[in-house]
Amino acid sequence: xxxxxxxxxxxxxxxxxxxxxxxxxxxxxxxxxxxxxxxxxxxxxxxxxxxxxxxxxxxxxxxxxxxxxxxxxxxxxxxxxxxxxxxxxxxxxxxxxxxxxxxxxxxx
Numbered sequence: 001x002x003x004x005x006x007x008x009x010x011x012x013x014x015x016x017x018x019x020x021x022x023x024x025x026x027x028x029x030x031x032x033x034x035x036x037x038x039x040x041x042x043x044x045x046x047x048x049x050x051x052x053x054x055x056x057x058x059x060x061x062x063x064x065x066x067x068x069x070x071x072x073x074x075x076x077x078x079x080x081x082x083x084x085x086x087x088x089x090x091x092x093x094x095x096x097x098x099x100x101x102x103x104x105x106x107x108x
Contacts, residue, residue, distance in 0.1 A: 001068045001088040004058045006051040007031035007042065009075040015040070017078045025084055028062055029074065030054035 007029040015038040018027045027040050032047040055071050098104035
């Protein structure tokens, strides 16, 4: 699994989590503004299409077409780093991850 992160906030705690797993799950930041908080790979692109514009750029220009991809924002909260192993095991073409059932219902 690879990880595509939309970069705007660069939450320091989440950047540290991503740096810690980058060796296992390569991280690529699709940035809408420069970043000085992490050394993770970054591509600076125009802020067109909000997060979907960044994800679209990744799919069309950087994705190898083989590995699964976890798309996320750069202000994500990770309580347990092992969650990435669980996400990597999801065998679906498309999945949305929510904190709990209530959140999933409010986002539907």
